[in-house]
Amino acid sequence: MQVDRFRAVLAQRLGWTFADNDARQIGDLLRDRAAQHGMSREDYLARLAARPWDAEFTELVERLSITETYFFRHGEQFAALREAALPERASARLAQRTLRMLSVACSSGEEAYSLAIAGRMIRPDPDWLISVTGVDANPAQLRKAEKAWYSTWSLRETPDDIRRRWFRQGDSGYYVVDDIRRLVRFQRTNVAEPDEALWRPEQYDIVFCRNLLMYLTPDVVSSLVERMTRVLVPGGFLFLGHTDSLGSNPAGLELQHSHRTFYYRRLGGPTPPQRTVSQPETRSNPVSPYAAPRAPAPARAPAPAHDDGAYDRALDLLRHESFTAALELISAPRDTPPRPRERLLHGVLLAQTGRLDEAVLLARKLSDENGLNPDAHQLLGLCLEDGSAVVEAIGQYRLAAYLDPGFALPRMRLGQIARRQGDERTAAGELERALDLLAQEDEQRITLFGGGFGRIALTVLCRSELDACGVRP
Template identity: 40%
Template sequence: MNAAVVAARVEQFRALVAHHLGLQFEEAKMGWLADVLRRRMECTGVAADPYLARLAAGPSRNELGALAQELTVGETYFFRNIDQFHALRECVLPDRLRAPTARRGLRVLSAGCASGEEAYSIAMTLRELLPDPSCELWIRAVDLNPAMIEKALRARYTAWALRETPPAMQQRWFRPDGRELVLDDAIRFAVTFEERNLSEDDPELWLPGAYDVVFCRNVLMYFAAQSAQALVARITRSLAPGGYLFLGHAETLRGLSQAFHLRHTHATFYYQQKDGVAPAAQATPAQADVPDVTGPALAAVVEGTDNWVEAIGKAAERVRTLTQATTGTGGVAAGVPEPWHLGPALELFRQERFADALGLVQALPPESAHDPDVLLLHAVLLAHGGQLAKAEDACHRLLALDELNAGAHYVLALCREGAGDRRGAADRDQAAVYLDPSFAMPRMHLGLLARRAGERETLRHEMAHALALLEREDPSRLLLFGGGFNRETLLALCRAELQASGESR
């Protein structure tokens, strides 16, 4: 058969899978998708074109379930990412029991529940802590894969599935039966399992205010962007005011929703729904090129300072004479930019004329103070100038608009370090890393904080990450957050720190 025809059919199959299931697959998966398509044709006894036509017209629930078995990974285990269950027990549960809706019990959704381990882990966690036995605990667990739902209903597991389960819980809630462990009925009956498609706007599943807590872990990472955004909107609608959302450890709401506060406790991140705040568009940083800046050996500058903020300040000092010579007085350059047009300020930033760039930003109309891009650039420029209290205020105003802005959390980390609050600085860096794992600068800053605290292992871990990320860091982000240093200088700093810690790169 013509290769172009086969490729076109597989591409159509990929598009239909994304439409009906929300699942997104990269080009590298096209050969695997071709195998899945072939197996479904063989199982249904239908040729390629009629099968694709049936999918386009609207597949049956049985066919969607069969596709889910082929396309999704169901491997999981009890208390996966156990820190989230600590947060559920010690922060979320007490808060929800204080809510006005607590009198009717606690309602939890496990979305994408696979073979039930997550939902049963939730049940065990909450059942041991509910102060009033009469308080109703209702856990709804949904998945599209019928084989996973069937396994969950059996509630029989191997010891490997309990590898992270605390021994006391194993003894209380499981009994051995041959090579398997059987879950106690008190936990089994606390969970209702249903076959549901998360990519559908199911009005019964997503009733407004239906749940106190939603676990939707390791689902969004497989969804196409539009499908992920739609799913988050449905979750938002279905949460009670002040309800909580747990995602997988590698997933964030960045770029998907502004309807949640970011929470960080028990070494894990999760979300709490804001009161009366509608989702807003995600801001994207302005694009610019990084200048080829030649400066002092950055490792030596860092070595001679108490913190990274001071190092940035010293870097700014080396161009202050150039700035004053260019403008005559070091003041604002002629011509105020159009509202919300940051090109001139960014060009001054690129030239390391930080005082001039700050002047242009501060000369923007008052209404620009509600623009996330303006606030972020303003905060960065204030930090460059050592005005850390004002920079911190600008960051907080930005986070009031866009709480998931990784850049704002990083600038706050610099401000906290400058104020002598290294613990607060590390917390902000960790938030930035969580929200954007590709962001190099908070990794590097965490490494520098660890060096000053004498934590060599953390230093090596973070600097190794920063080194890898800096190689491919976006030029505009290096411009904004690189402290006035270019890519090669920052890479040299990471290598020098690694070498000094006993690890060569």
Template identity: 40%
Template sequence: MNAPAAPLEVARFRTLLAERLGLDFDEHKLTTLAKVLDSCSGGDRQRILADLAGTAPADSLLSRLATELTVTETYFFRSGDQLRAFGELALPERQQLRGRAEVLSAGCASGEEPFSLAMMARSCGRDSCLSLHAFDANPAMLARAARARYSTWSLRELPDDWRPWLQPDGEQFQLAQEIRRAVRFEQRNLALDDPAFWQPGRFDIVFCRNVLMYFTPQQSQAAVARIARALAPGGYLFLGHAETLRGLSNDFRLCHSHGTFYYQRSAGGEQAMPALPAAAQPMPVLRPATPPEPLWAEQIERASRRIDALASSARAAPPCTPATPDLQMAMASLHQERFGQVLEHIGKLPPQHAADPDVLLLKAVTQAQSGTVARARETCAALLGRDALHAGAHYVLALCEEMDGELAAALDHYQGAAYLAPGFAMARLQAGRLLRRLGQPEAARRELALAAQMLEGEDAARLLLFGGGFPRAALLSLCLAELATMGAAS
């Protein structure tokens, strides 16, 4: 019997999988990786590792690894709100602009997603002047897509008026030929570049849902760069609901319609974006002129470190450095709701810090809380010019919209902030409050329950910035009281 894989062999295997397939495996998956390495190597693990490390790994090996390790869960009409945005907004807009539309489903698994796109296009009368492409790295899934026979489980979300396209065939359902012929499948690895495929401006719409969440950050960034290159200006990108481009790309603007979020490719330079149909609600973002800032959580961590002395007024302020503005006194004034002093502290910072994201965010929060809404909007625009997907800026814009009585627009921004920063408790809380006011109790309960969970571990600096002067316990009590009142009313 062969000896089990050594820890160093498994670690090397894990690194090579990230390089060749983009897949990211945490420490809890090492036992699984060891088993896959043994089963694929036939006992000769060094040969497999050397093949993967070579300049051209065998396609058969990569295919087998993809079959063993990729997640294949999917079904028809998954995240139907995005499919409706595709059929009712993105597809007609792109067809009108370019005369036809090239659509890609990247990581298509067993075909339910691209076939759903074909059904949606046909049901909307948009199936002419349309090319649907789909690829996956897993050959076993592509074989299932070619057979186009599906179980009842795959059809669980299928709209009733689409049922005629799937006819019973024994214990499964066979997809109609007219839908099957609408999609062209191929085996392809999103983690590997192919300039001939990712030609500039080739595609109008790309679906890449629930794929990047399994990639390493580096491979996610590289994959998004390929997609951005291949999307025409104004083209659309749909990700999974648990995925964002935050920290990955500045080439897109965040949009919201049909109850869902998606992205639109920015135009190069100062070119104007194509006009959107009135149904779309694009977030008012600007093209970033600088590289992306660190992740929101990292920004807050930096701010938290700078205000860790708030509890002790006797502690001396750390020296100001050109790279990191000292916001301690300004944050202390914000905590005491001395808004004029906050702005005065910010105004005295060295000029090189005027466009620092932390400075702009603190300034926008202060302006919004002091009621100078127009100036808060201007500051948010400057912040979004540096980071188009800044969750904090969208939160402050939501406050501005709410103060102006634009509740629907405020909700869009609160939900956008929560989408861009999934752990943002205050965004969830405010969204829940607004949903209740707008007569959507079930959605309100969901958001408020999430807020209550997140508040327990919410970063202290983020609470200070966005809590309106309320401590964690008071905000949590507010959440629970809102939920209890809604429960009593139902």
């Protein structure tokens, strides 16, 4: 009960949420802080909830923050930033010659400095005004950011040419060069609270907010996403973490896909150069979403009705693991072309009967034809994972989860893969999300992608995997 009250206060004041498997960590912290002040836990909680206690909340933020980061983390997102988002914004800003960026939850500053370096690489002219604001709730991390000194480990993903150009080596570490430091400022901010200057509408070209939303309460997530959308200029870009998704059609934003990653563009602004965005890169004959509308196609006779009975019977055979009979039924000749859901079931059955190469080919065709179909990406991920192409499978699961934030099964697969790879923190985050979503998972999706497990069995499996991680997601 005391731990629940402690979590409720943290959620109210900081907007932070904690998983059930954090109870021990939260309980230990509650005990330590109450003892530090010579209070009982009840008295400490009463004092914490009663009135402002800035010094204590600062201590709690420093104790609870997850601070792991490094320069150019998730290189595919920085590739999209350098080669797609920033060039488009620089073209739109030629008259003003400015680029403004925001790093939300910047921790010790590596992301903010990475944004500044990317901006300077795109626009090296000194008469361009490039500015980056980094915000975080942890004052200790912001003090480190302002020093701009980092260990070699923080530069582990930094290309050698960038390291030589934008860093100076010192004793057992590196300093960010002054030309970059001058572009960045840091500010302590609690994203659960309003800040009119920081969130002034239409002031940033780029906003990075990666791997934060999963730690916030739903109300704070909703308000933060609304603020970040509002502070972007029309045509500006929002980058979220791999564990965060707004789905394929969030309010005021359009989904973009390039460089093997997803991000968002605020609606409006000047028409950007033609780019094959908003669809996966493998899509054949892509159509730019910014192209002029085509003339309407000539009217056609209504298509003949499909036989839903065959599909339903094949799905029922799949539930009873009669894979060969189901495959024969769904692949039988018919008068009308199969619909996407019938082709999806066909692909699942091909995989279940060991015909992986055919299943992969069919799954790729489905995702090429409609890159925004999360089920097609889930099927492809399962086929690739079974075929030992784990890296590509992870990418497909991420696509499925991005396109449908309510889709539990790709989150579960991502968590299981992360556990096998020894990344317990990522595994815990994905499995926690999957566990939350499984109760509402679509029954047909469970049949297609659950590997023969029902909802209850998948929930038990997911919970056991999560408990085995033993860390806060």
